[in-house]
Amino acid sequence: MADSSAPAGLKAQAEKEIGRMEAVFKELKVVNADAMELYNLAVSYFSDSKHFFAKEDFLRAFEAAVIAWAYCDAGLHLRVFEVPEALKKDFTV
Numbered sequence: 001m002a003d004s005s006a007p008a009g010l011k012a013q014a015e016k017e018i019g020r021m022e023a024v025f026k027e028l029k030v031v032n033a034d035a036m037e038l039y040n041l042a043v044s045y046f047s048d049s050k051h052f053f054a055k056e057d058f059l060r061a062f063e064a065a066v067i068a069w070a071y072c073d074a075g076l077h078l079r080v081f082e083v084p085e086a087l088k089k090d091f092t093v
Contacts, residue, residue, distance in 0.1 A: 010058040017065035018053060020090060021046050024072055027084050035080035042071035 025046060030039050049064035069090075075081030076093045083091070 010062060011056075014049070014053055014058040014062040014065065017062055017069070018046075018049050021049070021065050021068050021072075024069075024083060024087055024090065027087055028072060029082045030075075030080065031082050032080040035075055035078070038071055038075050038078075038080065042068045042075070045071065 025043070028039075030036060045064045045068035049061045049068060051061075052058070052064060053061035072081060072083075073091045073093070076083065076088075076091050
């Protein structure tokens, strides 16, 4: 269900976050097999973000992309994920 009452910039913000996470997932490496559940959660939320965006539910698309980001950030802090140095600026590591 699309949220027509969403702020005007929400579509752009959701699109920006989805694009950022698209770049992350192209480069993200799982360096500890025990972290696959964490990785799968991140991927699932990212997939959800694209689904919600296609449905024009931009708030949920944005939220799901941010949750995917949080799982990736946690994996980086736990040192079970790796990203190239250039992408680390997008995280809290």
